[in-house]
Amino acid sequence: MLALEFDETKCANCKAVSCLVKCQYMDLDKDEAKIEWQKVIKSEDSPVLDACTTCYACEEYCPFGNHPFYLIVERQEERGMFTAPRPITKQWINMCEPAGKFRLGKVKEQALSFCFIPALRSLARGRLFESALPSWILGAEFFCNVVYLHFAKTSVIKDRLPKITENIEKQGIKELICLHDECYGSFNSLAPAYGIKVPFKTTHYFEYLYNKLKEHKDAIKPLNVEVAYQRNCSARLVPETDHFVDDIFGLIGVDRVEREYDGENALCCGEIIRMVKGYKLADDVQKRNIDDIVNAGAEYCVFNCPFCYMALAEKMAKRGIKPIHIIDLCKLAIGEKPALEVG
Numbered sequence: 032m033l034a035l036e037f038d039e040t041k042c043a044n045c046k047a048v049s050c051l052v053k054c055q056y057m058d059l060d061k062d063e064a065k066i067e068w069q070k071v072i073k074s075e076d077s078p079v080l081d082a083c084t085t086c087y088a089c090e091e092y093c094p095f096g097n098h099p100f101y102l103i104v105e106r107q108e109e110r111g112m113f114t115a116p117r118p119i120t121k122q123w124i125n126m127c128e129p130a131g132k133f134r135l136g137k138v139k140e141q142a143l144s145f146c147f148i149p150a151l152r153s154l155a156r157g158r159l160f161e162s163a164l165p166s167w168i169l170g171a172e173f174f175c176n177v178v179y180l181h182f183a184k185t186s187v188i189k190d191r192l193p194k195i196t197e198n199i200e201k202q203g204i205k206e207l208i209c210l211h212d213e214c215y216g217s218f219n220s221l222a223p224a225y226g227i228k229v230p231f232k233t234t235h236y237f238e239y240l241y242n243k244l245k246e247h248k249d250a251i252k253p254l255n256v257e258v259a260y261q262r263n264c265s266a267r268l269v270p271e272t273d274h275f276v277d278d279i280f281g282l283i284g285v286d287r288v289e290r291e292y293d294g295e296n297a298l299c300c301g302e303i304i305r306m307v308k309g310y311k312l313a314d315d316v317q318k319r320n321i322d323d324i325v326n327a328g329a330e331y332c333v334f335n336c337p338f339c340y341m342a343l344a345e346k347m348a349k350r351g352i353k354p355i356h357i358i359d360l361c362k363l364a365i366g367e368k369p370a371l372e373v374g
Contacts, residue, residue, distance in 0.1 A: 033189040033225040037102055039072055041095040050089035050099040055298070056312075057082050068099075071106055080107050084304050084312070085114055085181045087267035090220070091295060098224045100180070107183035114307045120182045127174050129194065134170035140205040144214050145169040150337040151210045153370045154358045158250075159243045163208060172198045175217035177265060181303050192217060193227050206232040208239050212335065216268030237275035240361055244282045250365040253284025258360075259329035259352075260287060261320075261343065262297035263336035276335075279357065283364035290327035292320055300339035317346065325350050333357050340371060 051057060051064035057079065059067060070077035080103065089099045113120055127147060135142075143163050145151040147170060155164065173195060179187045196218070199207060209215035215235045222229050244251065260276055273294075280287055292298045298320045305313035321343070324332055331353045334340040344354035359369035 032186070033193075033227065035098060035101055035105055035185075036224055036226060038095070038097055041097045042068060042072060045095070047094070049092040049094060051079065053092045053295070054089060055296075056084045056086070071103060074106055074109060079103065080110065080112065083107070083114070084308055085183075085264075086299050086304070087180070087264045088295075091267040091270045098220075101185065101221070101224055104180050104183050104185050108185055112183050114181065114183045116306075119306065120184065123178065123182060124184065124187055127171050127176070127178075129171045129174075129191065129198075131172070132170065133172050133198070134168070135173075135202065136165040136167040138168065138202045138204060139166040140203060141166060141208065142202070142204045142206070143167040143208050143210060144173060144199075146209075146211050146214045147171065147174040148211060148337055150371070154337075154356060155210060156370060157362055157367045158247060158365060159240065159358075159361060162243075163239075168199065168202065168204075175211075175214040177213040177217045177221060177268070181307065188217075188221065189225060192222060192225075196222070196227065196229055196231075200230045204231050206234060208234045208236055210236045211337075212263060212265035212269060212272070215272070216265050220268040235269065235272045235275070236358075237272050237279065240358065241275050241278050241282070244279065244361060244364070247365055248282070251283055252364060252366065254360070254364055256285050256330045257288050257328055258285045258331040258333050259290060259324040259327060260293065260333050261300065261335065261339050262293070263334075263339045264299040264303065266297075266335060276333075276357070279361065283361060285331075285360070288324075288327040288329045290323045290329075292323045300336070300342040302338065302342040317343065321346060321350055321352070324352055331355050331360070333360055337371075344371075 048061050048064035051059050051068055052061055067077045067079050071079055083103050087100055093099050143155055176188045176191050218229045218233045298316050301313040301317040304316055332347045334356045347354045356371050
């Protein structure tokens with residue numbers, strides 16, 4: 032079984048204990064955090080394992096890239112913990128099991144990855160994607176498996192992710208454009224953490240969009256709107272991609288409002304919290320997030336993840352905020368119709 036590359040000495044020399052002190056769902060000072068984190072490292076019982084909402088944020092908070100969240104998940108699985116109800120966990124494991132059914136377009140050396148999310152196919156249309164289509168992959172054979180972190184099942188990831196990378200390589204793909212953070216995060220954070228070889232180049236779709244917008248700069252009509260950005264949990268695995276959000280906003284003429292729950296302090300959409308911690312905390316997280324966007328004066332809430340969109344779009348719309356995926360926002364700027372709309 033693949034082992035997590037984790038360096039205890041980095042944690043021993045860490046004075047900030049940012050991974051726990053910055054956590055928005057635990058209330059630990061530095062001294063308490065250091066004690067509890069050493070318990071996690073030594074595989075001892077700690078309230079951290081129960082309190083974790085699986086929001087991924089500590090992966091970003093760690094200044095050493097030492098993968099504290101992956102270690103927490105390892106310890107949860109060692110104890111046989113079910114962070115979500117057992118039937119839901121089993122359903123997800125069975126639903127996404129590779130079964131030898133390859134769903135793909137006319138694959139070339141450069142291909143779009145829709146992972147296991149059909150909605151991404153609807154988004155990837157129009158002039159911005161003309162050069163990449165019809166080269167795409169979708170389905171269980173190419174599913175990144177990062178979602179199993181939410182279920183404390185790294186064993187499933189370690190078993191399946193090497194096969195997924197092999198399946199992609201066998202298609203002759205040299206560059207994979209990942210249309211979801213979890214795919215990009217699996218190949219650029221999770222795979223290296225477990226020593227899994229990734230034999231192809233990966234490009235985050237933010238970077239792809241930014242470059243395509245520059246190619247179509249003559250077609251861009253500045254939108255001149257105030258927007259809030261909903262940062263999803265899996266973006267925490269690859270914070271180096273976040274600057275592209277502002278780069279894209281600059282190209283299409285939108286202003287990102289200043290608000291409390293943004294950047295490192297972002298709140299997730301709440302639906303995973305609803306599953307692992309219940310309705311009360313999830314409803315509170317969603318309310319604080321939406322209130323913050325309304326109070327900041329945003330006209331639009333820009334989404335990165337289709338699941339975040341499904342969780343919050345209607346609630347945003349009821350508060351007068353227009354929900355839109357970042358791809359659709361880019362389409363608006365070049366005069367195209369959005370793919371996702373709230374009914």
